[in-house]
Structures are given as structure tokens and as C-alpha cells.
Amino acid sequence: MNPVRKRRLIVTLLILGAVAIATGLSVFALQRNMTYLYSPTEVDAGKAPNGHPFRLGGIVKEGSVHRVPGTLTTDFVITDRFQNIPVTYTGILPDLFRVGQSTITTGTMQNGTFVATKVLAKHDATYMPPQVAQAIAKAKEEHKTGDGGRVAGAQK
């Protein structure tokens, strides 16, 4: 093989190999590590995965935050103003975690309670993550167009 062709072959093979491996790995890793965001209405309707981590977004309900005395465990309720999901979290809450503010928590449903491993509140106190805003808007719509969510919830 002449040197130019040989070089091109090496380069092409290297690129193809790397791209193939990387694509395979990425797609595989993406599928395993994606977490979806659900609103309390969707969770209540049984749309959230069971036993698999997901994110729950909504507003921290007024008067729902209770600390278990002597521990770092905090119980609160996340609401989209239609459905409420009880959440429990052990650890230090972020600075901007406050009643009436939007938050996104990551965790799993266990016996009707969302056990959070991560609680996110945003830097800007007036800022609502677009995802949460959409989830709430969507919950509003579903609420208007009938009680599909509630029926599904009753089947659980």
C-alpha cells in the first residue's frame, strides 16, 4: 500500500472505531441514566415508573414542612395545586428550599411516599424551572378536561 493510502486507512479506521464505540456506549448510558420529570398529578395517575428513580417537580406546599426531631430528616408535600405527594428527605436542604417555592426532587416512590435523594431549589427565588411551570400548566389542563388522572389513581 502506498503511504498516503495507508495513512488514510489508519485515520479512517481509527475514526470509525472510536465513533462506533462511543456511540454505542453513549446510547447505552443515556438509556440507563435518563430520569424523567413528573408532576404530582402524573405520579398520582400512576404514570411514574415504579421502583425506578425519577424526578418529581412542583411547589412545596404551605404548612407541610416538618422536621423529624433530632434527625436530619424532613417531611414535606410537593403539590401542583391538584394532587399532593408526600416526600421525605434526609440531609441538608438547599438555601432556597422554601414553602411556596418550586423545587425538583430526585428519588423513588416507596409505599406512597417519595423518598428523595436529592432536592434542588434554584438560585433565583422568583424563578420557576420551565419544566415545573409546564407540569403545573399540564396538570391544570387535565384537571379541566375531566378526571382521567383520578380514575387511573383509583385503579392502583
Place this chain on the structure above:
Amino acid sequence: MNPELGQLALILALLLAALQCALPIIGAWRGSKPLMATAPTLAIGQLVFIALAYGILTWAFWTNDFSVAYVAQNSNLSLPWFYKLSAVWGAHEGSLLLWMLILNVWSVAIVVFGGKLPEAFFSRVIGVLGFVSFGFLLYMITTSNPFLRLMPAPPNGADLNPVLQDPGLVFHPPLLYMGYVGFSVAFAFAIASLLGGELKSTWVRWSRPWTNAAWAFLTVGIVAGSAWAYYELGWGGWWFWDPVENASFMPWLIGAALIHAQAITDKRDGLRAWTLLLSIFAFAFSLLGTFLVRSGLLTSVHAFAFAPARGVFILVYLAVVVGGSLLLYALRAPKVTGGKSFALASRETMMLVGNLMLTVACAMVMLGTLYPLVGEALNIGRISVGPPYFGPLFLILMTPLVLALPFGPLSHWGKADLKVWRNALIRIVALAVAAGIAGFIVGARTWYELLGVAAATWVIAGVALFAIKRWREAPRGKRYPFEMLGMMLAHFGVGVFIAGAILTRSMSVEQDVSMKPGASVHVGAYDFRFNGVAETPGPNYTAQQGTVVITRNGKPVVTLHPQKRTYVGGQVQTEAAIQAGVFRDLYVSLGDPIGPSTGSGQDVGAWSLRVYDKPFVRWIWGGGVCMMLGGFVVILDKRFRLKRAVEPETVRPTPEPEAPRKLAEGEA
């Protein structure tokens, strides 16, 4: 000074940018000397107006002119003066103005240092920079005017976001922007080459210091951001794979690849097409970075407000720049490509492996960062992709790079020398294994730790072997030219970084605890005693300040004062207290009060606290700083003095690969 003057200055700068884009390029196309001669004047004129606008905005902050909406939103009467100056770039509009200012400073720097480049080429470079500037100015004037008035003016401002009130922020964005914008030089060179239809390796050589500088600034910007997140966000982490972090990391990866590709094109006249492509992509990712951060499309810890018009503008701009560049590339690249062949075990191959891994890693990061956006657009649901995706994949992709890294400098350009390889391999493996055993004796127990020590040694041993080789084989005085020294420093930094990243991850002890005053907790080899919380006033906040006494085996080590600040605007911000050390950081941050602050009962005065023992965490940033220094040291090399770049090239400068060459002749 009048804010409307600032707006006027921006509009004038926009007009000059339009001229700077059009006149020199038309001049270069028609061969008109008078048109080409306008380039320096226009670039300098634009800088004057941008600097004027920037000065006016700074003045508005300095004088608390709350009739300017941007000032009212981001400043406060009680804000300390240095934060008033840095608040100029504390939010969207002002940071764009800073972007523009830096772009224009870079343009004028090219005018000053590049005046001796061939005139047509120089004019095209300035023209391309004018186009970049035009797009951003148009964006700023139409969607993000920092000089908008607020009537009636409020008596006091809303205050700068407290997260941003930190020495880290004073440097973080300008450094990042120096990096982002710096890649515009390589981009302008690439586009100018494609427009002109020819690429000389001397031009690539001339643009190398600019790329190195840009990358070095980006490196230190990312390091500053990471350190800032570490002590300001109060989580003790140093990298979160947050979309905004990824946004700055993608151009960094491509920039690192570009630096090496440019070296190949400069030294061997090879890989021209690849270098051009990377030049385009480094800048495209800088624009994408700006887009991701500023459009507010992504949910992230940075969470800027959502502004669809802005996002759409940058997206269109990005499409024009990237689409146009790639179209030009497709049409013109065959004209400018070419180069020399090389053997499989040559330095080029090693550098190519590194290049590929960096590019693929960038693609991987891009996929994970943009996938949620695509998912949302296609309505498959609101997805988030977190560290479990990025971390392991990045580790896998970087493994070949780390393995190849020592062999790049040690092998020859163009030809394979398996004997050199074998000798180096034996020594490096021996050293890495020895380091692993030493680590085991010192106390490392997990595979992860041992592999980390071995990998760091692998890289550093490669640098050491290269240093010894040069010392033996090169004549005195020519052993370590700056270019080589910079490379060694940067590679050494990679080794230090690997050690830091891996050891911190596996050796850290992190505990969230609830503590009453007088209570103690044992973390790592240390005892942390909590002495309660007291209120302390600050300039524009009041702080709950805790006192934590740290002892080791009964001997006092240090007393730390973590704070929980409440700013005048009502925002709460945690200030971690850190005892920094070369081998370990002791880290305490305040959570929330758990019990009542007074009275009686079991929880009185109790707080939740984060208590960390983080060994080797400084090495992460130490490695980054070495990489940055490496980037800057390379610039000092004599190769890059303009005299060389101006020489008319009638003969190809590089020797034939088959010809025997001496190591002494600038072989790196």
C-alpha cells in the same frame, strides 16, 4: 454620564462592525488596497465605542444610577465597591457587553501584532472578526440592551445575586470569555484561509499562540468556576456535569484537540483539513456555550431567566455561523488540504488518538447536554441526564488518551521507532506499578485508588522520561525550548489532575450531621466540635456564624467559622468554611437550625452541618493551573516571533520525513 450615550456608542459600534465585515473582505476579493487598508482603523474604532459603552455602564453601577434597569436589578446601595464593578457582568446584558469588549480587544491585538501578515489574508481575518462582532452587537441591541431606562427610578436596587457576590465571580466569567472569544482568532484564520483558498503552515504557526492563550484562559476560567462551586454552593463538590459547566467544557475539549492539531499542521504541514474543522468547531462550541447559558433553555444550577427571543436569535446566529462555515469548508477544503504521510507508531498517530478521544468526548458531552432539549422539542417527556451518564463515559473515553499521552512526546514525527517505544513502555509500566505498590503501602486499598495513583504516575513518568531524553540527546541551551516546556508542564498538570480527581473521589469522608452546641463528631482522622451559632453583621447581609473547633488526637488543628448569610434582598446564601491544605481540605458548612435558638429542650441551638474531610482536592485545581501555565509558556517560544511568520515561503519549510533528522532541530 448619560446611559443613552452608551446606547448610541453601541449603535455606532454596530455600524463600524458592518463596515469592518464588508470593506476588508471586499477589498481582499477585488484586490483593492484602499479598501483593505480600512481594516485596522475600523477595528480600533469599534473597540473605542465598545469600551465607551462599557465605561458608561460601569459608571452607572459606580454612581448607583438605578434609573438604568440593569443596574437596578443587579446592584444595591450597600453593595461593596468591588462587587459593583464586577456586577457589570453579573447578568445577561452586561456579560454580553463584556463578551464584546473582549472580542474587540482580541481584534485590535491582531491589528497590533499581525500587521505584517499578507495584506489580503490579514484583511479577511479582520473581516471575519467584524462579522462575529456584528452578530453579537445586533443581538445585544435588539434583545438585550443593558442601557434600558427604568422610570421612575427606584430609590434602591434589588442587589446582585448573592451567589455571585464572591471573589470567584470577579474572575470566573471574564476568564471564560477570554477563552471563548479567543477561539474566534483560530476561527477567523480558518475562514480567511478558506475564503482565500490557500493555507500556509506559517499562518497556522502564527495563530497557534492565540489558540494556546484562549485555551489557557478557558482552563483557568473553568478552574475558577469549579473552585467557586466548591466553596460557594456549599455542597463540597467540584464538578456537577451541569449543562452550564458542560457548555464551557465542550470548547475546552475541542480547544485541547485544536492545540495539538495545529502543532501537527505547523510542524509537519499535515492534517490541514482536520485543523480547519477543529478551528471552526472550537468557536462554534463557544457560541453554543453562550447560547446554552444565556437562553435559559436548560435547567441548571445557574438557572438564568428564560427569554425565548434571545435563544432564537443566538440559535439562528449559530446556524448561520456554523452552517456557513461548514458550507465554505465543504466547497473550499479540498483546495487547502494536503500533508505528509506518517507511520502507525509515530507521534502523529499518538496525537491523533488524543484528538479523536477529545472530540468524541465532546460529542458525548454534547449528546448528554442537548438530549433533554431535543426530548422536550419532540415531546417525549422532560428528561434529565445526570452525572451517572457523563462520569463513567468520560472515564472510559479518556483512558486511551491517558495511555497514549506519554508516548506522543517520546515517539518521532512521521516514522515508527519501536525500540524507543519498548524502552519507554517498560519504564513507564515499572514506575506506574511501583507507584501503585507504594500507594498500597501508604494506605490506598481500593482498586480505584490504586489505579488512580498508577494512572497519574503513568502520565508524570512519561513527562519525566521525556525530560531525561531531551537532557541526554539535545545540546545544551536547546534542551527545553518554551514550546516543549509548556507541553511538559501541561501534561504534568494532567497527571496531577488525575491524582486529585480520583483520590478525592475515593478518599473523601462526607457527613451530614445534626449537632447541638458542645457536641463533637469524628470524621476521617479529625474531631469536629460545634460551639454554637452567633449573629454577625456584614456590609449588605447579616450572618449566622457557626464556630467549629477541629482537633486531631486532642491537638487543636484549626477553628472554622461557616456562615449562613441573609442578604438585604432576602436571599439566603451558605458560606462554607474551609481549612485548605496541599494534602487535604477540612470543610464545614452550615445547614439549617434544627431546634429553637433559645429556651430549653433537647434540640436548643442545634444545627445541621456538613462536615467533610477531602484529601487531595486541591490537586484538581493545581493540575488545571499547570495546564494553564503550560498553555501560556508555549506562547513564549521563539518559533512564534512574527519574523518567521512574515517570511515569504517559496520552499516548503519542513524536511522530508525520510531524511535523517537530528533531535536538536526543534523536534517537538
